[in-house]
Amino acid sequence: MAEIGKGVSAGKLAINVQKTLSRAQEKVLQKLGKADETRDAAFEEMVTNFNKQMVNGTKLQKDLKAYLAAVKAMHDASRRLHDCLADMYEPDWFGKEEMDTLAEDTDTLWLDYHQNITDKSLLSMDTYLSRFPEVKARIAKRNRKMVDFDSARHHFASLQKGKKKDEVKIAKPAALLEMAAPSWAQGLISAHQVAQTNLSYNQAEEDLGRAQKIFEELNVELQDELPGLWDSRVGIYVNSFQSLASHQEKFHREMSKLSQNLNDIMTKLEEQRFIMYAALGAFIVSVYLLQVMTVHDYTATDGDELELKIGDVVLVLAFDNPEEQDDGWLLGLKESHWLQKKDVSAKGVFPENFTQKV
Secondary structure, eight states: OOEEETTEEHHHHHHHHHHHHHHHHHHHHHHTTSSOOOOOHHHHHHHHHHHHHHHHHHHHHHHHHHHHHHHHHHHHHHHHHHHHHHHHSOTTSTTHHHHHHHHHHHHHHHHHHHHHHIIIIIHHHHHHHTTHHHHHHHHHHHHHHHHHHHHHHHHHHHHHHHHHHHHHHHHHHHHHHHHHSOGGGTTHHHHHHHHHHHHHHHHHHHHHHHHHHHHHHHHHHHHHHHHHHHHHHHHHHHHHHHHHHHHHHHHHHHHHHHHHHHHHHHHHHHHHHHHHHHHHHHHHHHHEEEEEEEOSOBOOOSTTBOOBOTTOEEEEEOOSSGGGOOTTEEEEEEHHHHHHHOOGGGOEEEEGGGEEEO
C-alpha cells in the first residue's frame, strides 16, 4: 500500500478527504434549507457557558500573571531601596545591625508573598484551565460527528424513499429479460437486481447506525461533563481569591511591622543626632568665654590657627591646659561654623588684637 506520510496510508487519506467533502456538502445543504439539522438547545447553551467560562478563566489567569509581575517589580524596587540605604548607612550610626536584619527580613517577606500567590492562586488556575483544551476538542469532534450522523440519516432516508420506486423500475426490464432467458435463469436476474438495491440500502442503514452510535456516545459524555465543569467555576474563583486575600493580609501585616521597625530606627537615629548636638552644645557652653568680632583679616600661618575675615564672629573658648596659652592669643571657633556643623574640631588660635569684644 502506498504511503502518503508517516503513519498515513493512501486509503486512510482518501477516507478522511471523503469525510471532509461529505461534511462540507451536508453543511451547505443545511444552510440552504434543503436538509434538516440535528439541534439540541440545551447542549448549545452548555457550549455557550463553556466558551464564556474558558474566556473568563483565561482572563483571570492573565491578570494573575500581571499581578505577580507587579509584585516582582515592587520586590526589586524595595530591594534596591534597601541596598541604597545600606550603602549610605554609616557603621557608627544607631541600629546598623538592625537595619541589615530588617533588609533581609523584607526581602524574605517579598519572596514568600510572590511564591504563595504562585502556588495557591496561579497554579490552581493553571490546573483548572488545563481541562479546557481537551473538552473543547471533544466538543468540536461531537459537532463533526453530528454532521456525519445528519448526512447518514439523510442518505438513508433518501434510499428508503426511493426503494419502492427502484423496485418498480427494476421489475419491468427484469420481466422482459426473464422472458428471453432460459427457463433455468428465469427469476435470477430479477433477484440479482433486487439484491443490489438491498445491498446499498443495508450498507446505508449500517452507516447510519454506526454514525448515530458514535455521535450519541460523545453527546452523552459531554452532557454529563459540561454542567459539572460549569459549576466548578465558583469553587475555583472562591479558592483563588480567598487565598489571594489571605496572603495579602498576612503580607501587609508583616510589612507593617517591618515598616514600624524602620521608623523606630530612624527615630532613634534622629534622637542620637540631637543628643550628640546637645552634648556638643553643653560642651561649648561649659568652655565658652564671651564673643569677639574680627576687625582685621588674618591669614593663618600654622595648622592650629584660625583663618579670619573682617566681620567674622568668633566664640572664644578656654584652653584645656591654661599653660599652653601664649600672651596675646585666644582659642576660638567661628560662630558660623558652629551653627552649620555643630563641630568643635575646627577650633583654633588667633591673635587677640585682630578682634574686639561684641
